Amino acid sequence: MSDVLPLLTLALRSEQDIVHCRQAAKRLAAALEWPVLEQIRLATAVSELARNIHQYAGSGHFDFALLRDDGQRLRLRGLEVRAVDQGPGIAEMDAIRAGSYRSNTGMGIGLRGAQRLFDDFDIQTSPAGTCITARKYQAPRPFPDADLLQALTADLQGSPPPDPYQQIRLQSEELLLTNTELQLRQSELEVTNKELENTNQGVVALYSELEKATQELKEASEAKTRFFSNMTHEFRTPINIIENVAKLLASGVDGALNAEQQRQVRFISDAALELANLVSELLALAEVQSGRLTIVPQPFPLGTFVDRLEQFAAALAPRYPQVSFSVAPPPAEVLLDTDESRLFQVLRNLISNAFKYTPRGQVRIQVFQPDDASLEFLVEDSGIGIAAADQQKIFEEFERIRSPHLTHIEGTGLGLPLAQRLAVLLRGELSLDSEVGRGSRFTLRLPRHYASHRAAEPEPDLSGLTVLVIEDNEGDRYLVRRTLERLNPVLLEADSARSSLDRLNAVRPDIIILDLDLPDINGEDLLASMDWSMHRRVLINTAQPLDEAGRQRLQDYCHAILFKHAPDHAERLLAEVCALARSLSDD
Template structure:
């Protein structure tokens, strides 16, 4: 208790002492310079508790204290209410609001708790002790011993006023504050607490969020590594089973009798299905981890549609009762993307259409909605997918059970893989479906895998915070001048030390980092940042970099800008536009 200083004590033995308790609380709060509303809140809380002591116990004691912070300043007014009654029954239900009493018992206690910033109650058959605190913000200088003696004498001299006068005063206070209390009570309490802890709370929140995000990312990477490693391990024994079963079926070591031939054919078929599953697992793991290599090449859309027609024709032989059509495109265009990955997407979509169409037709069409996009549509008249399952079918290993189609083979990886591949090819997949009326899958893919130059005319950085860490005033001025027309919020820092506080307090969306800083080398500052900040950094330097250092910087940042390059201004805006795009919905 060394950080608490007792101001006064009020004994409650008569009803007038309840008024004295209230007046003492209000005078102490006014003495410290608290607002009128805060004075009323403290006085009301004390009054309610003092009335409870007098009404239910008959006597008790109130102690009023000031609390010091580590700097010796007053940061709270506290009181301690003590009685020797028989305790409070149902205290937990009273405090959580679930206790209902026909006499109103417990309402005052819960109201007093809500008016205070800290509230602790200990009750038993031997009595009740309540400790409560009202925060003082900003903290005030702690009064001298002389001032404490003066307020004690003032409180003792004035005593309690006439109860009827006190009622008039309280009525005036209620008229003054009731409207504001009703509309602003919760807001003010939350705001006061936030003002005291904003910086610490925000930093802690970001830290927790980033820690959770990092753990999720690590878990996802572990899963991808597991899939990748296991599928590689599976491939060798599967290949052996497949190849040996083929040798047996061909009679390389002697003819098989009909029953043996049937058994080996089952083995070969199962090995083939397992091989397909392993390949899809491996592709999915590579796509999720970002290690999947995309090899763009130029090819004709007409030729690709012919490839789809041949594949669909071969697949349709397993489904002789279904009609199908691959509509040729009338105008040929040249695509510049990964043909094999695009075919993999379409193969999965077309195969699914055949699997889930017991009768009817499948059609494959292609459209050119604009100069940048090609659209492939796979439509069937099959069983359809309910609205509740349409999102789930894109989850790994998720399969929708459809009555009458339990025989359909699959592992639930085809569609998730197709979505991942479409995303890698700068596209997406859209589903429209209705139960009993079929499904339509639309795959939109960028015609050119390599992005075109950014359209700076439409650049809008409203709401994007950019931190410039550079000791050269002219360089900072240039960057600020380049970004101002696009409405970015620009913050500047002349050295690494000052930038650290700004990075943690503001959490900028984009960080432009110079390497030659006066206090810390920029690359060392970059290395000290947490992983989430690495995704926001553009190295902005005039230093000549060798390949080794450039690669190291690129592994921890989103790009490297050289201030002396001829197109520096345009390159900077393009890089900023790319990063800003990741923060848009």
Template sequence: MSERQLLTTVSIREEVDVVACRQCAKRAASWLGMSPLEQIRVATSVSELARNIYQYAGQGVFHFYLLSDGRGLLSALGFEARDKGPGIANLDRILDGSYVSSTGMGIGLRGAQRLMDEFEIESSPQGTLIRARKRVLPSRPLPSRASIQAFQDELRREGAVDPFEEIQVQGEELVITTAELLAKQQELEATNLELENTNKGVVALYSELEKTAQELQEASESKSRFFSNMTHEFRTPINIIENISKMLLSGVDGALNSEQLKQVRFISDAATELSQLVNELLDLAEAQSGRMDVMPARFNLGGFMQQLQQFSASLAPRYPQVTCRVHPPVQDVTLNTDGNRLFQILRNLISNAFKYTPKGHVEVRVFQPDADHLEFVVEDSGVGIAEQDQARVFEEFCRIRSPGLTHIEGTGLGLPLARKLATLLRGRLSLTSTLGQGSRFYLTLPISYEQGEVELSLSGTTVLVIDDNEADRYVVSRLLEPYDPVIIEAEDSRSSIDKLQGVRPDIILLDLDLPDISGEDLLASMDEGMRRRVIVNTSKTLSEAERARLAPLCHAILSKPQPDYDEALLRSMDNLSRRHAHER
């Protein structure tokens, strides 16, 4: 929570006080090291508000503050303007830009709002209160008491202002602003020319990409068919080898000597391992091709955790230096999903945890983060996974070399299959890990697989879509159209900044690949309140490390190609709109 320290106060009683208030704001901004353009913005905003107070309320007062963040660092220059006038009629329409006045009333108020980073206003027949702030970047230590006192003394020494001198200063500021606008215009013209010259190439590139995507899809389908057909063909000879090995080991056709027993056990173990590989390949091929069926059924979480406990206990004798504990749920929950597929996912995660923990512990927990989801966590104290390898462990046949582990059983298909099954159950599988300290795998999925349509209402909710792809903006707009939001579009970071500051939308859909400033940099520049309204909406393939870095900065992260994208987007917006309504 930010704290504030009074810097100075200016009373508005005469017209010259409007000029004094403007100069005070500009000097404060300059004293804090803001850029010349930022100084002009603060001074102009204060000037417009002070003139409104003098013109419509007769008199009032401005309090200027230094604001600090939770770390005690200077974060913003703020002011509070009060008057006891008759209040402002049509305030909401003035602020959203829909009010039209023949006298120009309201234009200054809306302009002042757009020039500040944060702007709040309360108005009634008893008077008006306005609070606003301009961020100081980067954050820095607060000025000392001695420095603040020196600044206050300087303001008192300068005393009354010269209106003619102020007019000259404003003229110089106008020249600076005009020069900047001219530079921006030239930059925009150059960009438009470049876009026009490359448009044909982009169209051709899209056509080539579409063709390539189709070829990749066909290749993927061919691979899945090959895996499926071959694994079915492999099953019959493997079953024969397994069954004959069991017959020989049982001594049905006569006892075997010790050497023969050893040889047949090798054959039996190899056949079992090959059978496991075939089964995993078949499951993976079915999951990739979309032919794998989900058979949801109701079952209790408590009984399911007991099954995991029994499975873990069956593995324990093979790993005598590893302890395992499956924690019972805090409260029992009835699930409606495919219990066999869920067990298959967690079986793979628990088996991996044992394999990569030479000595230590494995723990399995389950949490309920909200009314509709469960989160399973499989944690180990094993060798861990380096950050650069954390995305690779979900690749098929990928085996990460681990120091101290010379032989790891398995095929390299367990984790890729687990992630595919998690997606099939409308969930997600992720991990965090530190090399040498262990890993945590997180499986989040809905309690009920059969979820109906989202009962979403966005009436009156402002949604800002920041995406350079016009087609993507169109798709999002059409998807949200039945829910009646107010949709604002921005095709790059620069054009979104005014909308972010002037409108402060309720929900922000942010693409990461923007042509000017990256979406991640734009997200980092937002204040905390604004970041909590952001849903990252990207087609960029994100590593687990990138997701972990972005997650604390936004409300949710969505990938455009995911199979349940529409449903995931609507549910994220539903959660965000409900939270925003509760905060209001």
């Protein structure tokens, strides 16, 4: 808010009074040391308001006032003008404010133009007259001397009628000055546009570099995943040999071992077991990251599963003699329908972690059923706890929290990252509540029925996506077509590898369903001939029995492998196509 100090009132009865108001506004702005262009803008706006009064109301008056800062009355904040008349009021006011009103006289255009030249602009109009209050603000400055204002006011009120020819000359000079300013602004605008054009070119180049870097990172990630997958399989053979030879030696088949030799063989066996666990975790993590790990839900009783967890904890306990454990029986005997092996893998890692980070104390495993559709598994320990700053790190690969209370911690730092990723794949959520010195609580919440949770998700609309079915058997093509047609994809079919080549190269389908038994070219050879960007779009659909080596070889070249003879083949096909479509839409 500002304190208003009235300064000057000028009557409006003739054309000369319009010029008088304009001249007074300019001289007043000059006395307040406004920039020349601001003086011209104020004079122009006042002239337009005065002309409106004269044209539409016949007569009225103009009030000029200074705005003082409420907090510091000796500071000047700006200037206020009030144009008042007793005319018939302004019709179509809403349209004039919106800038949509049009008239032959130009009414409304002048008001809108004047409004743009002020900081505040208020119109109150009725059949009894119109009052327009407008304000122009400047940076706060010392308030003008009272004697100066008095002399200026007297001069403006008593000045003779302005010479029209002199006013025309002054307005011409102002017009030239304004035109020069506009030319200068136009030049600045052209320079700015050129800079923006150059900047846009740089942004485009930057986007291109970012896309290239993203692709390189993606390829590097895929290469890392392939390396993990390949190397872990290569490691398994020598590890198995070490484990089996250690067992042979410990059994005494080739002669009894003395106590020291037994101890050495046990060291070898334990090291082989740790290495085997590391390989298994690396392989599982690689499968999760590549998106090729599949969830196979099967029904199983909760009580039997909890017994299995208790047996695992009992087998682990002798390695931690200062840690006790308890496994609470389930609240009720319920049936789960999810992937039992993956669920056990998650909880096995959580239980191992609880023992590992508890120098002495207790580990508790409990199961809760918050509602009919879900379960919660709680693994709680009274160990060293995890600081808030480290609670996110423990879910990162190869991250382990060091503690002065534990000088040696076994493990690789892969257990918790793998557990979290598997929990997501099981459509569950893994949460942590921990405090240093007071232990940790890991809670796994997941649906009892994996399939029903999945069915609750809406099937995507594949309109606009192209699906190419490469299959020589007409019956199999029909089954695929009938399974997918309700999702509205563009379905293309090829009954041989050669007939698919033109579609692969010209159309570049979004999803490819490939049979391995093709009459002309082996499906695996066709797959290998595709570029890497297309491999992630391929679903192998085969009746061939594949051993582990063949399966692993093909997994590096496709999104998933489906077997025609599987009892849930149609459901799996639909699920994998939907998952692949979602992954494409996320890219």
